[in-house]
Amino acid sequence: MPRHRLRDAVWVSLHAEIAAIPGIWKRGTERLRRFVEAVAYVLRTGVAWADLPERFGKPNSVYRR
Template identity: 40%
Template sequence: MRTILTDDHWTILEPLVAKAKLFVGGVPPRLPDRMFFEAILYWARTGIPWRDLPSEFGRWDAVYNRFGRWV
């Protein structure tokens, strides 16, 4: 799958994402932050149901729940 975020975009976003994380305890997510944002952008761009996210993003419900925590 083609990525949406370029390396230049992620270089700008990565420190902002790290700063936005309020809680750093618990088990770290399996999906790296960049892939999580790729999943959200893919979902927003295509308008597909959460359950139809490609498997390369991991379990759809993990992405969905993580998105809910971020919102």
């Protein structure tokens, strides 16, 4: 498993917590996971949003979300 991916067990637990929060965007489980992993990547590496790798999607879209 690549280093930027969350372990499946961690994701299942985190997704359950996110799903319990009312009023936030939750559709598209894979897109939500990619967003959470992008945020974790930025926090872990300190990279600027504009320099986010393409595998996470368009940097401006991830930043706005």
